[in-house]
Amino acid sequence: MSHADQCPSTMNEGPKQRPAKAVLAANGRAINRTVNGSRAWRSAEEFEDTAEFREFVEREFPAGASELLASSRRGFLQVMGASLALAGLATVPGCRRPDHKIVSFSQDAAGDIVVGKPLYFATSMPIPGGGAEGLLAETHEGRPTKLEGNPLHPINQGKSGVMSQALVLGLYDPDRLKYPFYKPAGKEASWDDFASWAGEHFEPYGKNRGKGLALVVDKKTCPTRDAWLKKFQDRYREAKVVHWSAVDARGQAEATASSFGGPMREVLDLAKARVILTLDADPLRDDPGALVNARGLSAGRAPRVVKEKGEHGHPEYEMSRVYAVESGWTLVGGQADHRLALPPSRVALFAVELARFILPKMGVAGAEPLIAALDAAAGSAGQGGGIDRAFLEEAAKDLMSGENRGKAVVLAGRHMPAAVHAACHAINQALGSLGTVVKYHPMTASQAYDSEAGLRELAGLMKDGAISTLVCLEANPCYDAPGDLDFAGLYAKVPATVCLSVAATETAAASTWSLNGCHVLESWGDAEANDGTISPIMPMIAPLFGHVADVAERQLPEEDRPRQPMSDLEFIAFLAGERRPDGYRLVRDAWRDMLKNRHRGHTDEQFESVWRRSLQDGVHTDQPTVAFVSKGVDFAAAATLVRGLTIPPAPGGSDLEIVFTTGHLHDGRFANVGWLQELPDLGTMVCWDNPAVMSPATAVRLGFWGPKENRYTKDKYPRAVLGMFAINGRRITLPVWILPGMADDTVQVKLGYGREVCGLVGDGVGFNAYALRSAGVALWASRCAAEKTDGEYWIASTQNHWSMESRTSIVRAIDLPAYAKYAHEPLTWKDPTYGTETTLNLAERLGELSHTPPNVSIYKNPYAQSPTEPAAGSPFAKGPQWGMTIDLSKCTGCSACTVACQSENNIPVVGKKETAKGREMTWIRVDRYFASMDYGEYGSLKKRGGGTGEGDVVAALNRPEEMLHQPVACVHCENAPCETVCPVNATVHTKDGMNAMAYNRCIGTRYCANNCPYKVRRFNFFDYGVTKFNGGYYGKKAVEGVAGVIPLGDKTGATGSTVHNLINPNLVPPRLREKLDQITRMSKNPDVTVRSRGVMEKCSYCVQRINTARIEITVSDVFKDAKDRGRIPDGFFQVACQQACPSDAITFGDILDDATEYASADGTKRRGSKVHAARNDPRSYALLGYLITRPRTSHMIKVRNPNPNLVPAERKASWDHPFHGAPHDAPGGGHEGHGHASADDTNTRPTTGAGPAAVFEPVKRSEDAGYALSLRVLGVGAHA
Template sequence: MTHKQGSTARDHQPAEMALRAGTPTSPAVWRSVDEFAQTPAFREIVEREFPAGASELAGSSRRDFVKLMGASLALAGAATIPGCRRPDHKILTYSQIVPENIIPGKPLFYATSVPLPGGGAEGLLVETHEGRPTKVEGNPLHPNNRGRCSPQALASPLTIYDPDRLKFPVYDNPAKGKVAASWDDFALWSTEHFAQYAGDGSGLAFLVEPRSTPAWEATKAKVQKRYPNARWVSYLPAGSDAANEGSQIAFGQPMREVFDFGKARVVVALDRDFTEGEAGAIANARGFGASRRVWKSTDSMCRLYAVEPSYSGLGGLADHHVRLAPSQIPAFTVALAKAVLGSLNDAPLRAAVEAITLPDTSAFDSLPTETKGKSFVQLLAEDLLAAEHLGHSLIAVGKTQPAAIHALVHALNAALGNTGSTVRYIEQTGDLAAPVMAGLRSLTSEMASGSIKTIVCVNVNPVFDAPADLGFADAFAKVPARVCLSVGKTETSEASTWALNGAHWLESWSDTVANDGTIAPTQPMIAPLYEPAKNDIELLALLAGDEAPDGFAIVQQAWAKALGMQVVDGGFGKVWKRALRDGFLPDSGGTMSTPKVRTIEVSRALGAMTFAEAPAQGALDVVFTTGSIGDGRDANNAWLQEMPHHMTKVVWDNPVVVSPATARALDLEPDSYEKKRQPHARMATLRVGGRSMELPVWICPGMADNVAVVTLGYGRTTAGVVGDGVGFNTYALRAADQGALVRSGTLARTGKSYPISSTQNHWSLEGRYSLARWLDKPAWETHAAKAEAGPTHGRVEDPFDTSGDDGALSVAEKLGELTHTPANLSLYENPMNEGRGNPVAGSEYSKGLQWGMTIDMASCTGCNACTIACQSENNIPVVGKKEVAKGREMQWIRIDRYFVGDSLDEPDRVINQPLGCTQCENAPCETVCPVTATVHDREGLNVMAYNRCIGTRYCMNNCPYKARRFNFFDWAQTKTNGGLDPSYVPESIRNATDNGGQGSTFNQNLIPPRLLAKLDEVQKMKQNPNVTVRGRGVMEKCTYCLQRINSARAGAKVQGLDTIPDGYFQVACEQACPTESIVFGDILKPDSRVSNTRTSQRSYMLLGFLNVRPRTSHLMRVTNPNPAITAPVDTIAAHGGGHGGDHGDDHGDDTHSAPADDHSGETHSFRVDPRRRLDDDGYALSLNVLGTGVHL
């Protein structure tokens, strides 16, 4: 929970921002500022079934539309451009010579790996159909992934089939300008050109991305041998040297941590989300997620403290969340060190921290606690020092913090006994140990002075992402020969003499090293689409003198040398084949060490630190971070562009994000939500270190005040049709000598506004306070133990028992409406089920396979891996920024992010709730479809017949979960931001209509589909052939990956199995989830995972009182607060579960006094929902009927 600092933000809220009243034990739950304010426009969008603007086709003036259509009709003829018709399909034979191991219709899976920016790797399995990769999944054998995957890896098929990627080398001929060339042309040119540098290398520079693998190091050695004096510079635009420098101080060499959450009982995250964006993120997410789940009353779980400026995915799971400006975290860490080391035996380090005089620490000293006389920091230290937690805690610090604080955290982990237990270390080697910015700074100076005559840029884009103060682009232009290798178009390739088309990792040989040191091969799934492309090691080998570089041979030779073998040895052949089969080299993990902390050096570094004053309105903390598209390399990936940010839910943009209080103080609050108008952010001028830029400003609750978070990677100009012009290039605000945190920034309103597309108000559901559920661990232990001793929840025995003690209710269900309503038993006999219990014996739902799913909110970080996995598996299209603004996004599974609490500035907690079609047994959508396009099958699935659907959208209107998606246009058939089809529309008309691009002002969806640019053939290669591509006018939704169920059924039949075993296959979202929060299977099998999780005491059904009986159930979160800091609350007792008819005192307030009128001696007491009384006029009016005896 978030801890309040001083006066509450609610004291300063204007009247129009007043929240519906919550109760101490039933706090308000909300998703956005607009919902918090309860504006009339927001209430209207909640109450109507379709998102505001979803049905309107406005977007251009009628005159513009008629003008274009008149020209179009004249061009193509009215009969050839129907507005809405099914596309033509051509049937072609598979006439090529089919390889022996390829069976049409049956996918093959190959193990491979992909390197991560800044080091580390993901071990993957790639699904291929007839030789083309279509889906990326985690390798279940790889130690890092264990079958899980990141959104970026999942979205990579979109990159390999990107029609805007470089297809051939381009040479900037001094006489003719840019001309198409070939790799043979470049080989001839490079042989002659680089011969002048052989044996010396002066005047030659290589600018590369940091990597360190056997093949990379071997190739690098060859380059340096041929060019001994050449400059070799590694560069990571969004990287930070703080972690390497901190470990250098603490241990004498750069090292990185490897965490073991299985042993951790207390975790402290200081401005760090170790589950996302770093080398060990997938392994960390999996381990931490497992440490947070409880199934029985006696299960233990770890406790998480998060101290950060804004909610991260990890911070949303925190038991104690402290919003603190990043410039104040060093002081917090030193204060924590003083409290911890005072009870330990590290005298030199204790003396060093005691000698530090901290500035004003009221920001965290004033945090409220349950223990009088002790501060939050003292109680946190006592928790770390508890006997049962020594050696079982973990402290982690993020890249915004200085090197000395990193060194101090290493020392604290050692002092607490964590080193060697929950924290181990592995040495950073090669380019990963080099500074990320110092080399670029000196290289730029040499280029500007004319010292560099030739530069080779390998998979980097410094013309776009180099710090603005360096003037890299101008210096780069002064270099006579500029060679750039990249897969896609970049600003650097555009400015180069030679722009070389690089091979994608899915079409080339290489190798990787994971966070724990595991070595893995990268093997091609397909030959280069645009032959003969080369990857990084092949280009470097070519320049090192290899006439015909082959990635396969390079990797084999490097591995054989590292293993002390020869490639021709039979033993190496066995090792190699096994590595290709398993996806990694067995027993290749790096040597884990427990280095001794150099206390004197740490003390010296701490003594040299200066501590900043708290930020103010005129001196903001500006934090530079990255989002879904990373440092900009994935800007042309539409899946990642349309992936909502885990907190702001913004897509296709990178606004500056500030707290509500900061926005109010600086007059930067966005326009209120309006039904027919896209949300608009205020534009402001952000000034940082003498540089300025106009940017939109967006509000996010839970942020520290006077902090501005800026996302890098947007504003590309040479990315492609999808990425060009999206967002703002905030690299222009960075300086080479500044890290991820910059002090003394300012924001000043400009008077302009900017349209923002955010999904946070879309698909909003009523009954909010009972949708997202949580319970403190002491209350969980009490109620779970009681449930375990009594009957398990199942069939309702007493349909009128509303006391909350009914054994039919799980612990989680007692937090909802079912404790205050009669049991959901129909007046009519249901042939399939009995109320909330098991299916009727002999009914269809009681036999065979019955599919179901559970989603655990105790471990979901909102990373969106499930969303991208579903999009890749099910051929789900993107719709673009303008269509998302109208509520037309097509993702089948969304993640609803809920804030909890009565304060806009300091919500108590954040809960993520993934939600797709819940496959209701009593599905409301089926009863209203006039053509029975949506029906139930015998295995309990709500299935769609796309060719029956006529697009009435009645089913969408009747879905209580708002899980259905409608194809308003031919998004799956046309190119994202692709404009008009040049084969139909002449250039004059295309130019007149502002053709293409994200910034287009004309609504091109109003144009008949045949005139729009179609998908290139290469783009169609990414589609899953087992899933129908839906056309315009068709409704769609989650199918529980029906194609995978059918494939598993066929596979089980071939193997002679009577049924599909549990775990035989996984659905896409379940397979991808890094924290393993999603479980799918047969709910009738008593020993299946889904059966056990579904019958858990944490399980409940969303909107269960509707009796639609969803097959997807959610698992409530159990929190583990420190009782010395926050007193645990028994929300069930306060909510109404487990009390008598008069409710006693369990509600925790003083509103239960006896009524003045006892109605002839009888005392009546009625519970009133305070939020509903404010929201629902009819409900409030009905309270008059109840008379006296009404209480909250």
């Protein structure tokens, strides 16, 4: 632990000053090692190991933890008395149930509301662009509070993604549209007012068949909505209908239309794949079947025994192998065994060369025209083209291997040209994977629609004055249309515009009529999943901002009652002629017609049974399987596409290639969802922003970054250089952020930021990258000019937060050959110092336990009644004892666990400013590491090419071999360091093994956070959970009126934007701040306390779910035998992160349950809980286990399956000796690094004497004389 003063506000005073930078610069750091000689690091600053970075990580508390920015606070207090302005009260809606009866998910529950007891209902969520997820909504007193995956839906199977987890926050968005607004009158209106206006306005269009009328709808797959769209088009045949998606990708639709005769959607079964090669593709995120793909991929990423005794006497293991060729990091790229970073144009060239290599060798009949076209395309691209030929050929041989026949697949990314997709179709047919690993189902008309071409045609009509009325339904083209269209300007000139939207949008704000629509949790509908499964959408609650009828109005006939807000389905039906459309009846009638068409003679009684069962299950289970395309690829048509392929020259010089991607905000529709804004982005770990991301080498070449700059640690906030980026004459200024592993000469920009009208959370956050897009620029473009400009921009990134400083072997990985050799050879050795016998499994042998004294505590834990394992009869020896295991082989880094935990446990967002200071509140974080063999054994850079100058640093930083993810939450130590230092006993231990918090006892000393080696405790520096986020306060007008006179910091609000606040509202005394509005309060889980300022919090193992399960078991009297009382069967409940995790990486349960017999889903039986089996797996290890904290959460090392022909000799040699730092007298023991320290390892080098190798802390040695004396006594590292 460092010797940082516990009060940073006094860090420059007295004798407790921090060590000088010169001292820190003279001492190296112990670098986290994985295995196989590679080293893991989290950022460029950590990689370079500068003095500023060491000073940064030496702070036990985040920067400014106790400082309230005195100058800003004083300035604010000087004018606080100048105003008595009152913050506006939020609209307080009623909590009403839907008008039609909804069916609960449970067969036993009657659906009656019982206060304090949740009810569960099944529904669905359409995925933007196409596809659907099945959801299970937890409701309390009629209001949905938490969404899970529907276990009966084939897409989810009980799991869920980030988007669906955050859906509930969109429902309770206090900034969403609350009423119709008629812009010409400048006032609020009612739905009856709009209906009256619409009746007159649309009547002429019925007579001229819709000439001059246009409709823009959000692209999604909803059968009933599609049917009513057809009726609309039948009524208004001259009307222009556009299915709009701002991130539409045409490659797959155009390629399948050529290859298979019609536009098709790709349906993957990665569980059947042994070899996967992706070409700038991310099937785990940018795919309507992402949940299925994550589940399938993870099933093959954990090693499984295929033969108990193999060729060398060891068990034989099997797991899939993944190759990724991509321009930037993807979720699947982070899982890849081999990764090649290339610009998008070179990825396209790689696909062409791969097809040229595979197709002739596989002897595919009829492929000659395609092969000739591929040869011509390769020739036009010039020689070489920057392709790693060895990588290509070895990957191709692996794909073509006979044992992988029908089990190998090549996947093209969304933004790849149609010709690349067509080449992949041909390759997959040659590999025999069509119909097994990959299938193709027909697209719906909405999915197959060309969004950009349609909107461009509409813009032309608007420019010519041919459009007199334009209706937008859940679409926002005024924000996300390509910049060259000037759609917002054209939209303003249309005589009449109507926008139906749930959230506030730029299009709604510019419309003649702005109409508040129904959220998906407030409406009836249906959705079609990627595999063809159709599921109903059932409302969980009546529209929050609908008209509340009084007693007299309820007595009126239905047609005379005040109108309620409509969903997009109901609105289309309204335009198509329905006077009072009812979503329930629309869907019900559509399903009746659908079932009658499928089943001749289908009776009404049969339909009622199917309808009710579908509502209860949340999915229509009795439906025919959608047939996949069984015919082969049309090679002649595919050849035509390839002949039209133009591969631009390789980027370089001032010309870059730019890739537009989507992140957590998708196309911008989730910009006002705080959970997603604060969720760190993959790779950069940046939140609340969308910087231009490029490789270190490219940033250095263009002057955006240089080694030793330390922009992350030298200032109060991380700083980025600003740059000007231009494509086809369109320019935008963006901050630049470096990302190791990005392709050189490539820049990646996230879409969905820079919103101007969405709410307190998203307004003014980030930059609108849609402005760069123009004709022909969809999701990728070449010839992007980049130029450094003046100024800096501060950014919030969590990549260096919560560092477990001075610890190594935190995240661990091993190659499959080494794992196969040592997995079932636990090491038993006797410590030469204490004579204690220790047994270590494979994972433990890879860490510090192999060269530290035995884990024997100096005192007996009262619950264990033993210094080691719990004694018989002790509380810890009696079940249930809760524990968790996280499998790093399965974790993809998707962060669904983080959002699920926030939703379940009422965890607030804190904003960009607080996040930049390290004050984010998320209970479970996903640490991201890069791994490289360019590090020496203890932090020094290996000499490559004769030196370790700045060029060598950049080259090493530029090419990490892999990305590793490690979810970390409170590990619930049995010997918890936090418990021993709390002066008020606010953190205590329970008899079932959990480290619990008593919030009402906590006085906020933060000693527990200081003493936690895992850095998993979160402190409420302000009233994040009980005040309105980025809201107003008394005196705001006066304060901001004098903002130019009195220094108020950088004059931005909590989100880093100037739109709603010019100061950080957290600095305002709580009693003067705007309180949490009623609509936001409705989103809270009533089973979890909302914490206030000055309280420490952390993961609770979802204790509320444990208690609920215990009550259910007791009340139901499940166990008759007295000895089983108190036991909870494995799988009876799941904690939030476990339930959400799409890849099944998290397991939770009773660690003592080793004998109970359970039936598995596949019909087999297992003995004992899953978590018990996982903890006894040779891959299981305790994070920082050598500290004797005995954590209840364990991790399982990641196993990689590299191609031996692509592995360097140095790494391959480690397969026979992976145990760096094992005890000298243990098998395989020796000095670190095969018994020798690198000649470059002059800092923090381990020295060995008679005992095990030791690791010392140089900074602590320089500060603490007692520590230095101890080292002299031991003869270890006493001198530099």
